[in-house]
Amino acid sequence: QVRLVESGGGLAQPGGSLRLSCAASGFVFSIDAMGWYRQAPGNQRELVARIDSGGNTNYADSVKGRFTISRDDAKNMVYLQMNSLKPEDTAVYFCYAFVKRLPGGSVNDYWGQGTQVTVSS
Numbered sequence: 001q002v003r004l005v006e007s008g009g010g011l012a013q014p015g016g017s018l019r020l021s022c023a024a025s026g027f028v029f030s031i032d033a034m035g036w037y038r039q040a041p042g043n044q045r046e047l048v049a050r051i052d053s054g055g056n057t058n059y060a061d062s063v064k065g066r067f068t069i070s071r072d073d074a075k076n077m078v079y080l081q082m083n084s085l086k087p088e089d090t091a092v093y094f095c096y097a098f099v100k101r102l103p104g105g106s107v108n109d110y111w112g113q114g115t116q117v118t119v120s121s
Contacts, residue, residue, distance in 0.1 A: 002026040002110045004095045009115030016119070017083045022095030022112055024076040032098040032107055034071060034078045038091035038117075048093070049080060062088070085119045093117050 008020040024031065035050030035058075049069035051057045057069055068081040078095060095112035 002028060002097075002099050002101065002108075004097055004110050004112035006093065006095045006112045006115040009093060009117045011118045011120065012082075012085050014086060014119055014121055016085050017081070018085065018117060020080040020082065020093055020095075020115060020117075022078045022080075022097075024097055024099065024110070027101055028076050028099055029102055029105070030100045031071075031073065031076060032100070034095070034097035035069060036078075036080050037094045037096060038089075039094070039114075040091040043091075045094070051078065082117070085117075087119050089117060089119050091117060 003025050004022055006022045008018060012018050033050055033052045036048040037045050038048050039045040047060060048063055049059045049067055051069045051071050066084045071078045092114040094114045098107050098109050100107045
């Protein structure tokens with residue numbers, strides 16, 4: 001079993017910053033793409049940022065220039081640095097990763113439990 005656990009969520013002021021972390025535990029042979037989604041009440045889940053195994057990144061237009069995704073393959077972790085936070089960033093943020101557990105095995109997607117980010121004055 002592979003588990004993803006997010007941390008770093010909480011309350012921030014508009015214009016403030018938060019740093020989200022996601023750690024993959026369990027047996028992991030390799031991780032392909034990983035990233036972050038978010039979902040606000042009544043809204044569909046949206047992709048915030050992703051990073052592939054080569055370090056290539058993609059961001060939602062709404063967070064470009066404010067959020068930065070990074071990964072540490074030695075630690076099986078992915079991070080999301082969120083700066084210049086806005087109230088509309090308020091959501092539950094979910095970490096995901098595409099994981100290969102065995103050499104020659106299949107790649108499966110795993111999902112974290114989510115961490116709440118609230119941006120309010």
